[in-house]
Amino acid sequence: RRGTSSRAVEVCRVTIDGPSTLVTRSIGDWDAARACVPQPDISRFELRAGGHARVILASDGLWDFLTTAQAVEIVRSAASAQQAANRLGRLALQRSNAKYERLKDDVSVIVVDVDLRSDEARVAAPPPPQQCCVVS
Numbered sequence: 001r002r003g004t005s006s007r008a009v010e011v012c013r014v015t016i017d018g019p020s021t022l023v024t025r026s027i028g029d030w031d032a033a034r035a036c037v038p039q040p041d042i043s044r045f046e047l048r049a050g051g052h053a054r055v056i057l058a059s060d061g062l063w064d065f066l067t068t069a070q071a072v073e074i075v076r077s078a079a080s081a082q083q084a085a086n087r088l089g090r091l092a093l094q095r096s097n098a099k100y101e102r103l104k105d106d107v108s109v110i111v112v113d114v115d116l117r118s119d120e121a122r123v124a125a126p127p128p129p130q131q132c133c134v135v136s
Helices: 068-077 081-100 119-124
Strands: 052-058 109-115 131-135
Touching (some): 068 081
């Protein structure tokens, strides 16, 4: 049967019959530029030694329902990068369900801590970062 595998180690994918877009491979795919955006939005920022920031990497499923300012506020108030990613994903899901009564689009969120403080400083005072970078 299509979409199943007898090999236990193989990851099965559900696909439609015929060609499809692999969103995770669309970055840099200039041949598919009419159907997807091959060049991501990227922001650069400089973090000084001893600094702490968080970076948000997210699909359009998040940005359809949250502004950058809303996402930054949630990330800054979270105790950890994991908690921030969970909150962002849940809020996008709630807003999608409220508007469409279903999940409109997939939501992928990764929040990364970039912590250039010393080990002692991190243990002694783990405040939320004051800077945030968004990549969509």
